[in-house]
Each structure stands twice: as structure tokens, then as C-alpha cells.
Amino acid sequence: MNKNKDVAGEEQSGALMADVARLAGVAISTVSRALANPGRVNEKTRAKINAAARQLGYTPNAMARGLRVGKSNIVMIILPGSLYYGVSQIIPQVLQSINKSLIQGGYNLMIANLDRDEISERHILDLAFGGSVRGAIILSSKLPEVDGRSLAGSGLPIVSMLLDMSDAGLQSVVTNDREAVRDVTAELIRLGHRRFFYLAGPEDNYHDVERYAGVLEALGAAGLSEELVHRSGGQLDYQHGFDIGVQAADDFVQLTEKPTAVIATSDDMAISFVSRIQRTGLSIPDDLSVVSFDGSPVCEFSSPPLSTIEQPVEEMGRAAVDLLLDAIDQRQKAGKVRTVIRSKLILRESVAPPRS
Amino acid sequence: MNKNKDVAGEEQSGALMADVARLAGVAISTVSRALANPGRVNEKTRAKINAAARQLGYTPNAMARGLRVGKSNIVMIILPGSLYYGVSQIIPQVLQSINKSLIQGGYNLMIANLDRDEISERHILDLAFGGSVRGAIILSSKLPEVDGRSLAGSGLPIVSMLLDMSDAGLQSVVTNDREAVRDVTAELIRLGHRRFFYLAGPEDNYHDVERYAGVLEALGAAGLSEELVHRSGGQLDYQHGFDIGVQAADDFVQLTEKPTAVIATSDDMAISFVSRIQRTGLSIPDDLSVVSFDGSPVCEFSSPPLSTIEQPVEEMGRAAVDLLLDAIDQRQKAGKVRTVIRSKLILRESVAPPRS
DNA sequence: CGATTTTTGGCAAACGTTTGCTATAAATCG
DNA sequence: CGATTTATAGCAAACGTTTGCCAAAAATCG
Numbered sequence: 001m002n003k004n005k006d007v008a009g010e011e012q013s014g015a016l017m018a019d020v021a022r023l024a025g026v027a028i029s030t031v032s033r034a035l036a037n038p039g040r041v042n043e044k045t046r047a048k049i050n051a052a053a054r055q056l057g058y059t060p061n062a063m064a065r066g067l068r069v070g071k072s073n074i075v076m077i078i079l080p081g082s083l084y085y086g087v088s089q090i091i092p093q094v095l096q097s098i099n100k101s102l103i104q105g106g107y108n109l110m111i112a113n114l115d116r117d118e119i120s121e122r123h124i125l126d127l128a129f130g131g132s133v134r135g136a137i138i139l140s141s142k143l144p145e146v147d148g149r150s151l152a153g154s155g156l157p158i159v160s161m162l163l164d165m166s167d168a169g170l171q172s173v174v175t176n177d178r179e180a181v182r183d184v185t186a187e188l189i190r191l192g193h194r195r196f197f198y199l200a201g202p203e204d205n206y207h208d209v210e211r212y213a214g215v216l217e218a219l220g221a222a223g224l225s226e227e228l229v230h231r232s233g234g235q236l237d238y239q240h241g242f243d244i245g246v247q248a249a250d251d252f253v254q255l256t257e258k259p260t261a262v263i264a265t266s267d268d269m270a271i272s273f274v275s276r277i278q279r280t281g282l283s284i285p286d287d288l289s290v291v292s293f294d295g296s297p298v299c300e301f302s303s304p305p306l307s308t309i310e311q312p313v314e315e316m317g318r319a320a321v322d323l324l325l326d327a328i329d330q331r332q333k334a335g336k337v338r339t340v341i342r343s344k345l346i347l348r349e350s351v352a353p354p355r356s
Numbered sequence: 357m358n359k360n361k362d363v364a365g366e367e368q369s370g371a372l373m374a375d376v377a378r379l380a381g382v383a384i385s386t387v388s389r390a391l392a393n394p395g396r397v398n399e400k401t402r403a404k405i406n407a408a409a410r411q412l413g414y415t416p417n418a419m420a421r422g423l424r425v426g427k428s429n430i431v432m433i434i435l436p437g438s439l440y441y442g443v444s445q446i447i448p449q450v451l452q453s454i455n456k457s458l459i460q461g462g463y464n465l466m467i468a469n470l471d472r473d474e475i476s477e478r479h480i481l482d483l484a485f486g487g488s489v490r491g492a493i494i495l496s497s498k499l500p501e502v503d504g505r506s507l508a509g510s511g512l513p514i515v516s517m518l519l520d521m522s523d524a525g526l527q528s529v530v531t532n533d534r535e536a537v538r539d540v541t542a543e544l545i546r547l548g549h550r551r552f553f554y555l556a557g558p559e560d561n562y563h564d565v566e567r568y569a570g571v572l573e574a575l576g577a578a579g580l581s582e583e584l585v586h587r588s589g590g591q592l593d594y595q596h597g598f599d600i601g602v603q604a605a606d607d608f609v610q611l612t613e614k615p616t617a618v619i620a621t622s623d624d625m626a627i628s629f630v631s632r633i634q635r636t637g638l639s640i641p642d643d644l645s646v647v648s649f650d651g652s653p654v655c656e657f658s659s660p661p662l663s664t665i666e667q668p669v670e671e672m673g674r675a676a677v678d679l680l681l682d683a684i685d686q687r688q689k690a691g692k693v694r695t696v697i698r699s700k701l702i703l704r705e706s707v708a709p710p711r712s
Numbered sequence: 713c714g715a716t717t718t719t720t721g722g723c724a725a726a727c728g729t730t731t732g733c734t735a736t737a738a739a740t741c742g
Numbered sequence: 743c744g745a746t747t748t749a750t751a752g753c754a755a756a757c758g759t760t761t762g763c764c765a766a767a768a769a770t771c772g
Contacts, residue, residue, distance in 0.1 A: 014487060029752065030752070032731085061486050063422040064728035067419045067729080070757070083448045083452045084445040095467070111455055111467070127464070242653060298624075301598065301631035301632075374759095385761075417758050419758080421758080
């Protein structure tokens with residue numbers, strides 16, 4: 001990028017395509033073609049060009065290419081808010097999985113936001129409308145919309161991951177929240193549990209709606225009343241999982257008819273709930289079985305080891321990137337708008353039949 | 357970005373500066389100046405331009421600007437490897453802190469790598485030499501170097517964070533690993549502990565070197581022999597913290613003279629060690645005190661709550677970005693090449709005096 | 713009020729790469 | 743071997759913004 005070609009210092013300046021052309025004795029456009037469209041250039045000429053490029057350590061300028069072609073090689077990810085919380089590595093795992101697949105497709109991943117306030121929404125829209133990004137993967141409900149600019153109206157290819165936005169027309173890659181929770185609830189019922197304590201995420205949150213529905217479905221399928229499940233929480237976001245669990249433990253001790261099984265909808269709330277409830281003298285799983293959601297590795301080292309539903313993050317990330325790249329390349333796959341990848345229940349020592 | 361100005365569909369095409377100029381009845385260069393150098397444009401003209409820009413939802417094209425100016429608005433982060441592991445949120449916290457500060461400075465954060473293999477090194481160098489990024493923050497030792505291209509030779513402003521690379525000439529923002537571990541070891545000594553079990557990270561790893569040195573310093577300061585500390589592990593990377601802790605527990609039970617205090621150098625290894633050692637019947641902290649490093653929030657909900665050294669990630673991230681922006685703007689602060697921000701010991705129930 | 717200084721708008725070229733089009737060379741065909 | 747077809751290299755313009763320079767308008771000075 002250094003225009004001063006005479007610098008004899010240690011710094012390796014960024015060679016231009018023009019430099020390669022000069023050294024190889026061809027036109028700039030021939031260099032461009034040799035690198036990007038090799039079949040259009042004679043083999044001998046191509047060899048000369050490749051040698052020159054190697055000698056100069058030539059690296060294409062992505063901004064110039066993006067400007068000319070009208071497309072960048074960056075994909076942005078729109079987060080629900082914080083990048084991390086508690087023991088959950090879901091978001092970092094998402095980032096890792098997506099990044100890995102994007103790099104293989106020749107793209108770079110950029111984090112677009114760390115909040116969903118107006119400043120962040122505006123920033124996301126700048127990236128979208130400024131041509132800086134080629135597509136987006138969104139992990140959050142509601143597409144950004146500020147001052148007459150909306151992400152939906154930008155024409156940018158978008159894929160939703162973790163939550164189902166297929167109703168809004170977005171290709172979505174999700175796990176089977178509802179079904180997974182239904183199945184683990186059915187397992188608790190099979191073990192003999194008849195009273196349940198549900199640790200809720202934020203009310204109306206997609207994940208909470210799905211997971212709670214799974215509980216109710218299992219009860220219905222077993223001919224049991226929905227009144228057998230006590231719902232705790234609903235005010236705090238998943239980011240405050242530890243707090244949810246602490247408050248739930250307080251809630252639990254107030255109950256006169258104690259439930260025998262806890263269904264926590266994130267590992268954080270399960271971990272802090274268990275910690276607090278054990279201090280009241282209750283024993284897990286003798287007095288109370290506990291299951292959780294997310295699949296954080298640390299659950300194996302809890303006391304006792306925690307049963308949890310493990311999300312297939314890596315697979316979902318791959319699928320999301322595949323869908324996005326298809327949309328970018330405008331390969332209209334006549335496929336489903338909603339891709340479901342199943343979570344997996346990991347049963348550990350926190351679950352047992354209830355005391356008779 | 358859509359060249360077809362006649363599209364009457366729902367899609368809001370990216371308006372160009374040329375469109376704003378036409379609507380405002382001025383030249384393109386005047387629009388550019390009004391937006392970027394307002395003092396150079398008459399107030400009345402500026403108002404016309406701002407109104408036109410607002411009406412059209414004009415968003416600058418960052419690629420065009422970057423190309424013309426010769427500088428992008430992206431900063432890359434070079435990771436030591438995986439983005440996440442165990443309960444540690446250090447890397448995600450780093451990303452969040454850095455991203456927050458960068459956005460305030462008008463930059464975007466891009467993840468450059470997820471590995472340190474040759475493909476990833478090459479990719480990092482492409483970003484550096486291709487003009488795609490304006491600076492780098494590195495969380496890993498050794499600067500990328502492949503095929504005659506080296507990051508050090510690219511002229512790109514670089515700041516190291518978490519590990520001290522000031523000897524290699526890089527501005528570095530670190531925490532006081534050595535001192536923090538020395539102080540916590542001194543506290544254990546003060547409580548009466550005389551035999552220690554050190555859970556090591558990878559041998560020769562910067563962090564392990566510093567932290568182990570802290571242990572030895574505290575012993576020396578108390579006039580105690582270095583032989584009082586048994587070192588366990590050293591083969592696995594911090595990413596495998598849980599495994600390190602499991603192996604350390606096996607190691608520990610083999611010891612004839614049991615140490616009374618454990619100094620673990622990451623929360624992951626402490627958590628898994630405690631889990632395993634408790635299964636052998638030992639009690640924390642009655643039989644064995646445990647301290648850890650990182651400050652993961654879940655430590656509060658361990659059984660018993662785990663004492664840990666909390667890293668000042670947010671503050672370090674801010675400092676690193678400040679240094680980087682200074683370097684980008686070529687503001688030569690006549691300052692130290694090494695910035696140290698202190699970690700903080702959080703004492704919880706995992707530490708007690710040894711049984712007499 | 714004329715001379716001088718400052719402000720302001722616009723032209724044109726720059727940034728590094730890509731690609732349509734044309735002319736020429738090379739290959740193929742009868 | 744001449745006519746026809748195909749392959750290949752190069753010219754020039756495009757992408758969207760920025761900025762040096764110049765001319766003209768406006769402001770200030772004596």
C-alpha cells in the first residue's frame with residue numbers, strides 16, 4: 001500500500017498488481033486474469049506471472065476488488081447482545097463454527113454489534129448499506145430498522161441461526177428446542193416424577209416459548225395436568241442465568257408442595273440453582289432431580305454431574321454458512337426455509353427417580 | 357450498490373454520493389467535504405446536502421473510501437487458537453471489550469484466525485498485506501511469518517494483549533500474573549500452608565512461566581524451599597484445562613506427602629480437579645485449599661465457592677485499543693512499551709488454614 | 713470604492729483491481 | 743495454402759469516494 005517504491009527499509013511494502021505486471025512484462029489486466037481466470041491466459045504467460053507474484057509477495061487488495069466487483073468478502077454476525085455469559089460457550093462456539101466455514105468459502109467474519117441499542121442498529125445498517133458486508137447471520141429476533149433504513153430492505157442475504165425466523169421469510173437453522181425438552185420431560189415422567197419446577201428464560205423469548213411448550217406437550221401426552229409444573233422467573237434475560245437460578249432457589253423453598261424435578265432452560269441457571277438449593281440441605285438428585293439446557297462442558301464436573309441438553313452448535317453453524325453462501329451465489333435451492341438440527345440429551349447423575 | 361436506479365421495488369438501494377449531489381444540486385466533491393470536512397463548506401450548502409443525504413438514506417461505501425484514502429477501518433484480532441474453552445470467558449471478554457472500544461473509535465473488529473497453522477498464518481498475512489486491516493491486536497506469541505512475508509515487516513500497527521511481547525518491540529498490555537500468584541501464595545503461606553500442589557499450564561508458555569515464578573518468589577520471600585511445591589502437568593494447553601485438572605487429581609492421590617494447598621492456573625483445571633478429588637473423599641478446604649486463576653463467574657457457584665484471581669479484561673482491552681489507535685494515528689506517546697493492569701484476588705470458601 | 717484576502721464550489725485525477733471489447737496471433741479446416 | 747475459427751493480450755473504462763488545485767465569489771481592509 002506504500003506508494004513510495006524506493007523505500008529500502010526492512011518493511012515489505014504491499015506490491016501491486018501493476019508491479020507484478022511490470023516484472024512479468026505483461027499488462028495489468030493479464031495479471032488479473034491469470035490469477036482469477038487462469039483458463040483465459042496462456043500457460044507460459046501464466047507461469048511468468050505466478051513467478052513474479054511470488055517473488056514480490058503480491059497480495060491482492062480486497063478493498064479494490066470489492067469496489068470494482070461490487071461485492072465485499074465479509075460476512076457480519078448480528079448478536080443478541082453480549083458475546084458471553086456464565087459458563088455458556090454457545091455464542092463463542094457459534095462464532096468459531098461459522099468462522100471456520102466462512103474462511104473455507106473465502107469470506108471473513110465480522111462482529112457487527114454487541115448490543116441492540118439504536119447506535120448498534122445504525123452501525124449494522126451502515127455495514128449493510130455501505131457495501132462493507134456481503135451477507136449476515138443473525139442470532140437475534142427482529143431485523144434492525146432505523147431512520148427509514150431496514151436490514152430487510154437492504155437486499156443483503158441473511159440467515160437466522162438459533163431462532164426460527166422462517167415466518168419472516170428468513171432461512172433459519174435451529175435446533176429442536178421444543179422436542180428436546182418434551183423428551184427429557186417425558187423421561188422424568190417415566191421415572192415417576194409428577195411435580196415439576198421450570199426455570200424460565202425471558203417471557204416471550206423464542207427459546208423460552210419453545211422449551212416451555214415442550215414441557216406442556218410432555219405433560220399432555222402423559223395425560224397429566226399443566227398445573228403440575230410451577231414456572232419460576234421470566235423477568236431476566238438468559239445473560240443473567242446465574243441470577244435466575246439464585247432467585248429460583250428462593251422461590252423453590254417457599255413452595256409448600258415441593259416439586260421433585262427441575263427443568264432449567266440454561267446451564268447457568270441450573271448451576272447456581274443447584275449451588276443454592278444444596279445449601280438449604282436438599283440433596284441432588286435424592287430430593288430433587290435437575291436437567292438443564294445448553295451442554296456446557298463444565299456440567300460434567302458439577303456436584304453431582306449435571307444432565308443437560310447439548311446443542312449441535314457446530315453443525316448448525318455449518319448449515320447456516322452453507323445456506324448463506326447459497327443465497328450469496330444466488331443458487332436458489334428449492335429447499336426448506338427452516339433447517340432443524342437435533343440436540344442431544346446427556347444424562348448424568350443429577351437425574352434419578354423421585355423418592356416414593 | 358445497485359446500479360439500476362429505476363428499480364421501483366421494496367428494496368432500498370444503496371444511494372451513492374453522486375445521488376446526494378444531484379438531489380442537492382452540488383458537485384460530488386462538495387458532498388464529500390460537507391460530510392467529512394464540514395468547515396470547508398458553507399452552512400447553507402451543508403444543510404441542503406445533509407437533507408438530501410437523509411432523504412436518500414445515504415450510507416458511505418467503506419471500500420471506496422478505504423481504497424482512496426489507502427486505509428481500511430478494520431482491526432483484526434489474532435487469537436492463540438480456539439475462541440473458547442471450558443468456563444473461561446477470557447477470550448470472549450477480550451473480544452467484547454476490544455470491540456466496544458474500537459466501535460467508539462470508528463473501527464470494526466475482525467477475527468483473523470482460529471488456529472495457528474500455516475493456512476491461518478497465510479490468511480492473517482493476506483489481511484495485513486492486502487490493505488484489508490488497519491491494525492492488529494495479538495493474543496498469541498510469535499508473529500506470523502510465511503513465504504517471506506512477515507507480519508512484523510508489514511508495517512501494520514500491532515499491540516499485544518495478555519502476554520508481554522515488549523521485548524520483541526510490541527506495545528503490550530498485560531496483567532500482573534507473577535505478582536498476583538505470588539501474593540496468593542504468600543496468603544496461603546500466611547494461613548500456615550507449607551506444602552503446595554501447582555497445576556501447570558503448558559511448559560514454556562508465557563503465562564505458566566510467570567505464574568510459576570510467582571509461586572517460587574513467594575516461597576523465597578518466606579524463606580521456604582522450592583521443593584515444597586509439587587508441579588503437576590505441563591503437557592497440555594490451557595484449552596484442555598478440564599483434562600489437566602483430571603490428570604492432576606490422579607497425580608495428587610499418588611503423593612505420599614499430601615500438599616495442603618492447590619494453586620491452579622486456570623479455573624477449568626481447578627473445577628475438574630476439585631470435582632475429582634472430592635470423589636476420593638477429600639474435603640475442600642478442610643483437607644485441601646484451592647485457588648485458581650481467571651475469575652470465571654461460575655466459581656461463585658462451585659461447591660465450595662472457588663477462590664480465584666480475576667483478570668481485568670475489560671480494562672486491558674480498553675488500554676490495548678487506546679495504544680493501537682495511537683499507533684494508527686502515529687501519535688508517538690513517549691510512554692512505556694509495557695502496560696500492566698493488576699488482577700484481583702477473590703477469596704471464597706475454597707481457602708482455609710491447613711488442618712494442624 | 714478599489715485592492716487584497718479569505719472562503720467556497722467544482723474539475724479532474726487518484727486509489728487497485730476487474731472486465732467488455734477489439735485487434736492480432738495461433739490453430740484448425742477443407 | 744488460403745480461409746475460417748479460436749485463443750490470447752492489451753486498452754480503456756468502470757467501481758465510489760477523496761483531495762489538490764484553480765477560479766470565482768464573498769468578505770475584509772485602508
